[in-house]
Amino acid sequence: MSKILIVAEHDGHTLNLSTAKCVSCAKAIGGDIDIAVLGQGHDAVGAQAAALAGVSRVLMISAAHLAHPLAANWAPEVLQLAANYTHVIGPSTTMGKDLMPRVAALVGVNQFSDVMEVLSPLSFRRPIYAGNAIIDVKAAEGQKIVMTVRTASWPATGSGGNAVVEQRTAQGTAAGHSRYLALNSAGSERPDLQGASKVVSGGRALGSAEGFALIYRLADKLGAGVGASRAAVDAGYVPSDMQVGQTGKIIAPDLYLAFGISGAIQHITGIKDSRTIVAVNKDAEAPIFEIADIGLVGDLFTVIPEIEALLG
Amino acid sequence: MKILVGIKRVVDYNVRVRVLPDGSGVDIDGVKMSINPFDEIALEEALRIKEAGKAAEVIVISCGTDECQQQLRTALAMGADRAIQVKTGSALQPLSTAQALLRVIEREQPGLVILGKQAIDDDNSQTGQMLAALWNRPQATFASKLVFEGEKLTVTREVDAGLETIEVDLPAVVTVDLRLNEPRFVKLPDIMKAKRKPLDVIPLEELGASLASNLDITRYAAPPLRQKGIRVENAAQLVQELKNRGLL
Numbered sequence: 001m002s003k004i005l006i007v008a009e010h011d012g013h014t015l016n017l018s019t020a021k022c023v024s025c026a027k028a029i030g031g032d033i034d035i036a037v038l039g040q041g042h043d044a045v046g047a048q049a050a051a052l053a054g055v056s057r058v059l060m061i062s063a064a065h066l067a068h069p070l071a072a073n074w075a076p077e078v079l080q081l082a083a084n085y086t087h088v089i090g091p092s093t094t095m096g097k098d099l100m101p102r103v104a105a106l107v108g109v110n111q112f113s114d115v116m117e118v119l120s121p122l123s124f125r126r127p128i129y130a131g132n133a134i135i136d137v138k139a140a141e142g143q144k145i146v147m148t149v150r151t152a153s154w155p156a157t158g159s160g161g162n163a164v165v166e167q168r169t170a171q172g173t174a175a176g177h178s179r180y181l182a183l184n185s186a187g188s189e190r191p192d193l194q195g196a197s198k199v200v201s202g203g204r205a206l207g208s209a210e211g212f213a214l215i216y217r218l219a220d221k222l223g224a225g226v227g228a229s230r231a232a233v234d235a236g237y238v239p240s241d242m243q244v245g246q247t248g249k250i251i252a253p254d255l256y257l258a259f260g261i262s263g264a265i266q267h268i269t270g271i272k273d274s275r276t277i278v279a280v281n282k283d284a285e286a287p288i289f290e291i292a293d294i295g296l297v298g299d300l301f302t303v304i305p306e307i308e309a310l311l312g
Numbered sequence: 313m314k315i316l317v318g319i320k321r322v323v324d325y326n327v328r329v330r331v332l333p334d335g336s337g338v339d340i341d342g343v344k345m346s347i348n349p350f351d352e353i354a355l356e357e358a359l360r361i362k363e364a365g366k367a368a369e370v371i372v373i374s375c376g377t378d379e380c381q382q383q384l385r386t387a388l389a390m391g392a393d394r395a396i397q398v399k400t401g402s403a404l405q406p407l408s409t410a411q412a413l414l415r416v417i418e419r420e421q422p423g424l425v426i427l428g429k430q431a432i433d434d435d436n437s438q439t440g441q442m443l444a445a446l447w448n449r450p451q452a453t454f455a456s457k458l459v460f461e462g463e464k465l466t467v468t469r470e471v472d473a474g475l476e477t478i479e480v481d482l483p484a485v486v487t488v489d490l491r492l493n494e495p496r497f498v499k500l501p502d503i504m505k506a507k508r509k510p511l512d513v514i515p516l517e518e519l520g521a522s523l524a525s526n527l528d529i530t531r532y533a534a535p536p537l538r539q540k541g542i543r544v545e546n547a548a549q550l551v552q553e554l555k556n557r558g559l560l
Binding site for chain 2: 011013057069070072075093094095098099100101102103104105106109110111112113114123127130131132133134135136137138139140143150175176177178179180181182183184185194204222230236239240241246247248249254255265272276277278280289291292294295296297298303306307309310311
């Protein structure tokens with residue numbers, strides 16, 4: 001039977017939703033599921049992890065050098081734990097993408113990146129070429145599996161669990177050559193882009209940072225998260241952490257509303273798992289209409305106020 | 313200081329790849345090949361660091377068949393001083409590439425290694441992190457800004473929550489994100505000049521990189537298609553349709 005370790009993602013206070021998605025992937029593999037929560041003074045996160053349904057144990061490791069997820073400090077710690085597991089899993093977020101390959105190299109294996117489906121405990125499905133091809137990849141029998149989980153492909157496991165929380169001592173010390181300095185977060189009151197059930201996104205057609213206010217207003221009316229195309233980010237209308245697409249965030253909300261986004265392949269890659277995609281664009285030939293469930297050819301500057309008025 | 317830049321030969325960004333009907337691979341017969349776009353950004357950054365007087369030499373390296381010499385020549389035309397081809401007939405997976413790079417690092421002793429954050433073919437995003445692990449040196453992934461202070465490098469990283477800043481001691485591995493810079497265009501005279509720049513070929517076997525932990529790709533498939541959608545004429549129809557589907 002598989003013994004699975006998930007490396008939790010959190011900000012010191014709150015468990016990131018991606019961890020609950022990793023649990024769903026772990027359940028598809030089947031076996032005993034533990035979660036490692038590295039950090040410092042982060043007991044609240046441990047309690048949240050213990051509440052996820054299907055988790056056996058939560059391993060809390062607290063140390064000053066683990067306060068921030070510096071891969072150089074976290075990877076040796078995860079390596080120590082990995083000895084007792086067949087699978088070590090992290091989310092395919094920037095945190096997991098940074099950490100897990102470092103763990104894999106220390107283990108001495110190649111990593112399965114962006115796992116979207118489990119075929120067997122040794123075989124997994126993942127996208128390549130920006131999602132233009134899907135491959136099945138298999139590890140040799142007896143090889144330890146290190147993987148990142150493509151969060152948009154998995155539902156979040158619910159709560160109701162009651163895992164045992166164990167305090168563990170950090171085995172390693174600070175790498176010494178890497179130091180965390182700061183995080184500049186746009187700090188929005190809006191729902192997190194990756195967890196939001198509805199997302200409103202804008203493209204270059206908004207024309208300016210001021211024009212983007214239209215998108216924010218509609219999003220607030222819908223209780224939606226706000227995203228943007230790479231073109232809108234590059235034009236400086238919004239910060240880069242709002243970028244949706246292959247090189248930004250890959251999301252899968254229930255409802256995705258794209259305004260003035262043409263639908264470059266790299267953007268499509270980031271949204272195509274959304275349950276319903278709505279596209280509003282002046283250009284009837286825009287590629288976004290090829291994947292939209294509901295398309296409306298029109299000028300967003302008139303359509304958005306009309307929608308707002310209809311929502312009351 | 314020497315800077316080592318990794319270059320991967322990949323299907324060009326603008327080509328829409330198709331899976332072969334028998335599921336044995338993707339059809340890359342006759343398609344345009346280019347430097348992985350993220351690697352181009354890595355090289356541009358290395359050249360700017362050299363032009364700012366903070367590095368003496370920029371070396372580009374690629375692992376592959378002789379065909380990857382085309383991309384190495386392009387990198388030399390962009391401004392790299394010399395190139396190394398790690399010659400291999402098999403497609404290397406990230407751990408093997410990292411092992412090969414480490415052996416070359418031991419020979420060349422660079423102060424900085426810059427790679428793209430991922431290759432746009434296999435989308436693995438592993439090599440830089442693996443190299444940093446094997447080398448036991450810092451990694452600064454998804455970089456959007458580099459600032460040197462003596463033997464230290466301050467790196468701004470594009471992370472999901474915003475922009476993170478870390479400080480690393482050199483030597484270090486940096487992997488670059490899109491917004492770090494805009495790569496220069498290659499000028500014709502530079503293409504001629506590049507032909508005379510040194511390009512060393514090292515057989516992979518000589519470096520002792522292992523292919524033992526390769527993962528086995530058993531099947532390629534086209535992605536599932538989305539069902540064809542509908543068109544609505546105006547905002548009222550749109551809102552009604554969303555309400556009908558229980559989405560508003």
